[in-house]
Each structure stands twice: as structure tokens, then as C-alpha cells.
Amino acid sequence: MPLISPAENLLAGLSDRQREAVIHTDGPLLIVAGPGSGKTRVMAHRVAYLIGEKGVPAWKILAVTFTNKAARELRERCERLVGHGSDELQVRTFHGFCSRVLRSDGEHVGLKPEFTIYDTDDQARVARRILDEFDIDPKQFPPRALLGIISDAKNNMRSPAQLERRTETYRDEVASRVYAAYEGALQRANAVDFDDLLLKTYMLLEGFPEMLEKYQTRFDHLLVDEFQDTNPLQFQVARMLALKSQNICVVGDPDQSIYSWRHADPTNLTDFQSTFKDTKIVTLDQSYRSTQIILEAADSVIGNNDGRMEKNLWTENDRGTRISVAEAYNEDEEARLVLEAAANLKSQDGIGRNEVAIMYRVNAQSRAFEVACNREGIPYRLVGGVKFYDRKEVKDVLSFLRLAANPADDAALERIINVPTRGISAKTVAELRRVAITNNVPILDVILDISRVQSGDEDPPAYYAELATRALKSVSAFGDLITRLIEQSMALDTNELIDLIVEHSGYGAMLREDKERGEERMENLQELKASAEQFAGSEERGQLTDFLENVALVSEVDGLQGGDDTDVEEEAITLITLHQAKGLEYDAVFLVGLEEGILPHSRSVDDPTQIEEERRLLYVGMTRARKRLNLFRAFQRRFRGQSGSTMASRFLQEIPDSLVTTRDIRGHSRVADRMPDPMWTKRAASTPAPESAGRTGDQFEAGDKVRHGTFGDGVVVSSSGTGGDTQVTVAFAGQGVKRLMLSFAPLEKVVEEESVRQFDPDEDEIEIQDPDLFAP
């Protein structure tokens, strides 16, 4: 009997293509991996192969992912394959890796090792402060927009000076001025934003040959996951790291690029081939996940995008069930329909709640489902609600910790200088800030000076005249508090430090006063303490920075997830945005809100490039499903308080009829191609009354609100024919969609004040009668 070598064992069970990707270990490799094609598996096996067969030390391998979750998953799978000796394997997120580089070598680019990572909140705080300083109207130049421009510049490796040179509009000019000041502020605070983690690492590798050499030698093999989502900066960092060894393996799927609005540039995939000569390309196009029907439908949809890297997805899986497209009166009925169908899945197909996901385009859509779940008593998991670390009280206490770790952290200081209120007004803060900026020192320096003067150690400087005696006293007391905190941070574990903050800053007292939510908030602080405990025991100063870095870069905390009342262990339906669903899979997927303005989103409709991204978003959603895929739309949707009629998403037409079943609530199932519904099947199927036929007051048009003696209120979906022959399709609230002959059906038009969106199925161009309703 032949002995099975470890390599054979490792490669057993892989497809030819997968094996090819695993064993090509020398030189650049590009893996184009379709949904469900086993890319994580391939990456893990590749790592194991490098270690086990090629004798590469684990610590010489760097694998980079985008999310912590992906990193964790990959690490676990590698460990399972490799067993011992894989501890030193570097599996990190892009940001995590860069942060680590900068902690040890950031001095070259002006960073002290205990630098702070600013989140978007801090960034906004800095930006607002700068606008104030420059006397720029934040209404005219919203901080968010300016930060967007700055982020754009950073991700394209442009400095403030370079941005200024490219200035075309007044807005650009303002942005470049703010950018320069913003950089100054961060520099002064020994802080970086998320983009900086990448940018400064790039600058380090780019500007310091010995650093480049160091990190190029440090790693022999580089793997990059989700390569289609890399931005130019990330591409450059990866490129430089691998330039010497040429051993770089990137995995991606251009059809799943859904983050271009965050600077991701899928052309990196093609650029990769020109950057690294002799790149081997392996395409993984066999899906081990979805049924044939789901795959065909998804493929047909994505086929409408131009200039794709074509790949022919196939599967040995069953043909599967047809995709259902259901139509609801409004979002409440949509939710009811979905939950009903989900319940049926259990009895009919044995698919439990844990294997069901409801996916939507915008978070606001989750609401109807939460309400419905609560009403029906169905447990659900809402992905991406308010993050634990985003809670106010948590951020406040963290700001104290940040200040202890990095006394230059002005954003943290400004956040808590008057929380709880300790008699330091906005005006006082502004003055302290002004003095700090003038002297180019952190605000805390100014405050500590005041403390010293107050205790009679020094003579008062000139700016003292600007501050009231009472303010000086309060500021001095705050300075003493922080001084004590900094001292203690050298000696105490982080969790003990949290206790100290809560008890001595007045925060605990404030929460005990708060009868409404004080208790809950205090509990959150206890949670924070618990998460800090994991870092306790190690070298004091380092543990604080480590903890803070973890907070900044790891948004979720183990054991804290799950909806408010939903036990993590409990069987629950998942509510999730399409973006967040990437990389996940479920037996059954419900894609809801397939309407113009929702998917595709209204902000994307007039840009073909953005429409293509919306289509990819749908593609991602569809390919999350293993067995069942159900699409939903509502004829009417409340939007920002108002209600309006909707049009079917253009994407629905891109799914071949032969793969679809239309079904209404009560299970009357009808096959699409036998009974076309003009709202979403090919438009040729409907023959609306020509304009020349002359419209009477009784003429019904799509979007009209009507009332029926038996069925109640509804919305006209379409009408065809004239006079007594007129056939009207109406979606009734709670009754589903009905086709009615006007001559028999007692239909009455309901006249409403507000105009509604209407559409003419015969028009190719979409007409929006009231653009204000859905347009930005």
C-alpha cells in the first residue's frame, strides 16, 4: 500500500484548478475566484503547502485581508492544516499590518510609537475646528465632504501641496487649505487617520531604502485577499513588499467589487499583470455553493456589465428551485411576505433560521423587518447596528485612556474636557486651543502650564488675561486629573485604569444620576473593562496602546454581537446590508427592495459606472444563496416619512424568465412566462393604451391609487386596452396582486394631494414626475 505523503494529503480533495493555484509557489500569481469557488480554502492550503512542503518558515509569510473576520477565518483554517508552528504566521488586515510597521518604524515618518488612530468622529472634530479657525462656513463646506476630498487625495498619494497644484475650483482650494491644516493638527497630536496608516507606511517604504529592504527581506511570500477591493495606496504597499521576492499571490473577483466609493479600484487586477511580469493566472469558476439556477441567474445579471473579465461559472450542484419574485403592496407587506416564506422554508425544505438571511441595500430598510420580527416573535440578528465601541459612554472613557497613552491627543482631550461638565466652556476651550496652535504644542501642554501657575510654581503668561479666574481654576483641576491619570497609567492594568477614570472623573457620578439610561451605560463600561482585561498583565504601557489599537482597528468585540435581545446562541434570521453580506453564504437568501431608487440606489441612477456597481451589488447578494433565492419588491414604499409608488428594478428584467417563478402571498404560484407581469418582465409583453385613444377620467395609469369594493386600497401596476376591455393590474394592500377587467371591477380612483411617481411601461426613459420625492 503506497504511503500518502503530506503533500498528497494536502492536495487531496482539491480540484485541478485549485491545486494549480496551491502549488504555484514561485513568482506572481493571480487567482480570479468566482463566488463559492473555495478561495479561502485555496489560500489556506497554499499557506500550508508553503510551510509543509516548501519549508518556508511561517513567519516569512504575510497574508493580508480587509476585515478582521476574514483574517481570523484564514488564520484558523491555516492552523488546522498546519498544526503547530503556525503561530508566527502573519495574517493581518491591511490596516493592522501597517499599524504594526509604524509602531516599530514610524519615527522615520514623524510618528512616535504610541501614536493614536483617529476614527471618523475624531476626524470630523478636527475638521470642524479647522473650519472654525479659518472662518469657513460649515454649511457651505460640510466637514464630511472636505474629509472626503482629503481621503481621496491620500489614497492617491497626494500631499496637500500636490492637491493645491491641482486646484481648479474654489472648493478644491478650500479643501487643500483644510488638508494642510488637518495634517498639521494630526502631526501635532501624534495621530493618524485610517488612510494615514496606509499612506505613512507607503511613505516609509518609498522614502527609506533601508526600510524597504527590511520589509522586503522580512517576508518571502505575500498573499492578498479581496484584491478587487484594494485602493491605489494598498496596491503600492503590496507591490513594494513583493518587488524583490516576486512571490505575491492575489485573489479577487472583479464582479464583486462593491467598494469603489471607498477608493477601491478593480483595475488593480489588470494592473497587477503589467506590474508583475509573467503573472500566472488561475481562474476558479466552479461553484461549490449555489444551485445551477441561482448561478445562471446571477451570471445573466452580471453579464450586462461592460468590459468584464468573462468567466463561466459552473457547478455540479443540483439544478435547484426556481428563483421566486414576489411583489408586495408596501414595505410592511414585503416584510410579512418574507417572514412567511422564511417560515415555510423550515417546514418544506428544513432550512432553519440560522440559514436564512434578508439582504437590503440601505440600513433604513431593516426597520420594517425588525418590526415584523418583533410582532411575530421571530428572533433576528441585525448586523451592523450601533457598534459597541461607538457608544457615547464607551467613547468618552476611551478618550481618557487615549489621553493617558498619548497626551498630545487633542481630539480625545476636546471630547472629554467638559464631560461631565466641569465648568470649562466652549469659549475657554477655544482660547486654550488658540494658545496651543500659536505655540505649536498639544492643548494638554497649555492646560498643564495653567495647573502649574495655579499651584504657584510659575509666573502667569500673557494669555492668562483672556481667561476668567473661575475658568482657570476648572482648567487647572482638569489638568491635575489628567496628570494623575497619566501617572497611574504607568502602574495600573488598563481595566484598573478604567475604574480610576469612572470614579475620579465624575463620570460614574454622572451615570448614577441618570435614572433613564445610567445603569445600562454603566454596564457598557463594565463590558469595556472586561475587554480590557484580556490585555492585562503584559508590560503596562504597552498594554494600554495595544488595547487602544485593538479598539480602533477591531470594530466588533467577541460575545457582544447579536441583536439587543437576541441570544447569540439562539436560532435567528440574519438582517444584513448587501455590502456586509460579501463573503457570507446562506441556504436561503431574501433580497428585498428590488426597486428603482433602492437597488439601483437613486444616487447611482444617472451614472452608468455606478449602475454597474449596483449590479455587482445585486450579483454579490444573489450569489450568497446556496439553495433558495427569493427576490422582493414593493409597489409603494415610505421614504423619509413620505410614501411614493415605485418602479421595479431594471435588474429584474435581466433575470431570464425561465429561471423565475412569481408567487404571491397565498402561494398561488404562477409561472412567469405564462403570465407576464409587465412591471418586471420584458416590456414588449405589455401593450398599454396609446395616447391617441383619448383618456377619460376613468383611465387608470400605473401608480394611481385605487379603491376596490372587496380588495380595499391598492396601486395600479399597469393597465391595457380601452373602454370596457381595459384590464388593470392592481397591487392591493394585504391582498396581493390582482388582474381586473374594468367593466366588471368596481374600481374607484383615490385622489391624493401628493403627486406620486409614475411610469409608462412603453417609455424607455424612466420618468419621474416628482423628482423631489426620491432624488437627493
Next chain:
DNA sequence: GGCTTAGATATTTTT
């Protein structure tokens, strides 16, 4: 200095 109120504003959000 903190509270109330009117007015504007509104995708997606891996880190």
C-alpha cells in the same frame, strides 16, 4: 451653562 426648539438633512462604511 444647560435646556428646548426649529430647521436642515438623509447610500453603502471592510479599517
Next chain:
DNA sequence: TATCTAAGCC
């Protein structure tokens, strides 16, 4: 609809 901000008032 809900959420945030600036302004106005005690």
C-alpha cells in the same frame, strides 16, 4: 421618519 446642529431662552 429620525437625527443632528445651531440658535434662542432661562
